[in-house]
Amino acid sequence: MPLETTSPLPQHRRHGSSAGQPLTRRDGVLKVTGRATYAADNHPDGMLYAVTAVSSIARGRVTALDVEAAKAHPGVVEVLTPANRPPLAHDPDEKMPPFGFRVEVLQDDTVRYVNQPIAIVIAETPEAATEGAALLNPQYEVEPARTGRESGERFDPEVIGIGAPARTAHGDIEAGFAAAVRVTEADYVTPPQYHNAMEPHAVVAQWDGDRVTLDMPNQALALSCASHAAYFGIPAENVLIRSPFLGGGFGSKAILNGPQILAILAARMLDRPVKLALTRAQMYGPVGHRGRTWQKLRLGMDEEGRLTALHHQALCTTSSFDEFLEPAANASLPLYASPAILAEHEGLRLDVGTPGPMRAPGLASGSAALEVAMDEAAEACGMDPLDFRLANYAETEPTTGKPFSSKALRECYAEGAKRFGWSGRPHEPRTMRDESGFLVGWGMGTAVFHCPHFPAEARATLRADGTALVETAGADMGQGAWTALAQIAAEALGLDPDQVELNSGISSLPDGGIAGGSGHTASAGLALHNAGEDAIARLAELATTDPASPLFGAGNIGVVARAGRLHRRDDENRSESYAEILARAGRSDVVGTAKAARDPAVASAHAMYSHGAVFAEVKVDPDLGQIRVARLVGAFAAGRVINPRLVRSQYFGGMIWGASFALHEEAIADRRTGRIMNADLAEYHVPVNADVPSLDAILIPEDDPYVNPIGVKGVGEIGITGTVGAIANAVWHATGVRVRRFPVRVEDLIISREFA
Amino acid sequence: MNRFDYIRPASVPEAVEAAAVPGSTYLAAGTNLLDLMKGGAARPERVIDITRLPGLDRIEWLPDGSVRVGALVRNSDLAYDDRFARTFPAVAEALLSGASAQLRNAATVGGNLMQRTRCAYFHDLASACNRRAPGSGCDAREGENRLHAVLGWSEHCIATHPSDFCVPLVALDAVAEVAGAHGAREIPVDALHVLPGATPEQETALAPGELIVSLRIPAEAAAFARNARYLKLRERTSFAFAVVSVAAALEMEAGAIRKARIALGGIAAKPWRAREAEVSLEGAEANPEAFAKAAEMALAEARPSGDNAFKIELARRIVARALTLALDGTPEAMPALPASPFSTTPGANHAA
């Protein structure tokens, strides 16, 4: 793809089709042959193994630990408890800016949730460490666990999510309801869910004096270096994090956690490398989760089915000692036009580990409720659910009136509906059967996700042989950053992706920002893009000022970088290869650098979101109530698509997660003790292949000149939103039973009178 | 995991002798035992690895038409054995509806029979559990028990037996052939798992150290081959234990039912044979009313042990459905989703 280096930097012009190439993952072969090294694959010489002992109570105090028994076990080297835990330079009961959480690192003997670390055992083998932890035989002073709506402590939060206001009001909500001819109101419940990335949280820590190397899966390298440095009282540059691959993160590997800090501390104390890997069960506590919500939605409509008021309230759980709250009600802010919108949050403190961002935080739970509420409102108005949404289409951001940077949602609705075959849908529920007699239902939901942009830096080096090395400390959680980021850089450099080597996943490289908020490709990508343009500009400078170059004197006219050559913009026949330019200049390379961030002026003038529409078909056994999602069709508009293969795979992953949310996923906590009774992948159900037999994701073209100069929005999380509601609505359409509690279970149908 | 002795006997008598020492446990494929050991719910002092015992990995057809299946035959090998699957199709279907392909490739016949309950409180060491720690109480009783037993439970234990395989075995009068310190004996699979009563720690009829060497399915069971199904309701389409399941088999004669077999899974501490319901069908015309009546009878004694009343209604419906499917006839080929409601009706989407 050609690239004009003289165009003013912030506004990069598109060339021809915005669709990138569907390259397969560059790291694919490494992964399928088992040669991709994940954190726990590292085994430095002399390494010890750490295992945390975790609390089995939700609230109280540890009164005794049999440290002697643990230490007497062959192979056990050391046991850290609150009594002998070396000091940390940062108070773990204080939050760490910018969005660090409080952590549990043996600061005292209190227990705040189940699976909290209460000791850490270090041994020569993982077996010995595990048995040592078992031998600690903790004794507790138990206080009653606060596990539910009745026993938890309610509070009015100052902020929700990461720094969002707890209450957002637009217009006069009561006036809105007064103007309504129809009002619908219902309560919705979403369960606690745990990230359950395939790779557990792990770390291999090696100290060398006051420098430490951490092999750990990490979604936010630079930030984590600074935070770990603060805990260990060393400069940030003394922390090296290597995270070339993550076996999934979903938000749970962006925030520091107690077990990893303790393992790093043990390595320093014992002056030997230490490895820790959480067990699956231990991931249900100290590494975040999606908190439970109870939501109430009240919608007012006029005669034409237009919203006059949209009131979304959410009661969201958090821990007893920190504040993260699922910003669920904010799902009602960006999507539907209404003269009055009110989103309100209340907090509920339970004796659980602190929740945190989990793929599509806020929006996953909030959209689940909102999209069902919209379906119920459409039903009340006697309107088709899609027509109802179109009647309430927001031309500008509903609560601010700002224009959208781009919004091809109408096209998403249209293309998705067409591919799905929505137009033949009967209004009435329980009217469709397939040839086998299964009840069939169709439902839909709107998908939306914001487009954050994190500051990021990058470096691009054009080498003597005409190839390039590009560098940024990015994080590939499986989404394909190794591939997509290289493609962006290659485009800026006018090279084939094969000629571009990407160096990423290690904190010593230029800060690649955060792999979160669906903002990584845009953030690190823009930095790479700008670094590439900077390198090309420097190269052009060499050529155009060299009388021996065919490009001499083209400085004002400009050059175009394409296929490893610079071309004079007004005369394509006058060109020179990168290698030739460098050779004649006697240079081994030319280095471009960039720091990239969103232009605050552009940002404040626009509302920026990815959008989509999801259509679901479910089949339900008319007697047994077993539900299966037969088909999912999603159409998404998310700016420019760098790699359609990877993007489609993100949408698929999101939509499957939506099916999981709708029908399967739930952590079951014992209501008396708070212990999670299904903390393993046999009983914590996520979909298997057979659960989603047919998936379709349509990539709707969208040109966004404002979101960032490369026009890229986020695709990683949006697929969950919309899908949950679409499936629940399809279950209603199939059965006539409106289930307002997730996941929808067989008994919700079996015991319902509407179900036969 | 605790430290334990590992013993690998070379013959059945050696194995039985080794297991006579208290604190011993047999290890087959370990897909259940090792999980329990890692979690600490099982802490054997001696692990007797039976996987190298000779002669227990065979499927042997006896002259009278019955079959003897060695205890070490893998679940998938048995399910994919052509003659076995044709003769006892509901058993093959049940096997293939269990766990995942990887697990079935490892899991053994003996291990499947002897797998322990999935009751979460049994696995959670911090919970009171009479089955794991006799006399400690039962935290499931007032706990998260929507999937617990609705038949045969006691105040002391409300756990269910999780095996799919065992459900048609019980329906077909299969027998476990057992070796022990006091010689060999036979135990009907129906009598192998015992109801909890006041001693839930007594999970099976095996005496300590007794080894299941093989399983025998009698020749008479082959008479049901043309009308036999296993149906399993679960919380995802595949790779989940049964919420409720049923094996139903009919022997038809001139449009009427000559014999019927019904057994339920996931509702009691043992696979639950519904004998009275079977009798009600014998000689009856096969029709929805007869099936509904049989379903009613099968669940007549059922009562919820917690938040699980729905399982009773579900079980009734699934019995009636399985009988209907059995009457429709055993499918020519194994459905793509064995035992799933989504595979049992012709024309359903078998895309998975």
Ligand SMILES: Cc1cc2nc3c(=O)[nH]c(=O)nc-3n(C[C@H](O)[C@H](O)[C@H](O)COP(=O)(O)OP(=O)(O)OC[C@H]3O[C@@H](n4cnc5c(N)ncnc54)[C@H](O)[C@@H]3O)c2cc1C
């Ligand atoms: C994730 C998961 C999902 C599963 N889903 C299902 C499912 O849907 N349906 C289902 O039916 N099962 C399911 N299972 C259970 C699976 O079928 C059993 O784990 C397996 O059959 C056990 O066989 P094994 O050879 O591995 O036994 P092991 O784990 O080796 O042994 C299990 C027990 O049997 C004893 N034992 C083994 N062999 C003998 C013998 N010959 N004589 C006496 N005692 C013996 C052992 O001492 C031990 O107590 C699942 C298991 C897992 C892990």
Ligand code: SF4
């Ligand atoms: S139901 Fe049985 S296995 Fe479960 S906790 Fe109670 S006694 Fe233990």
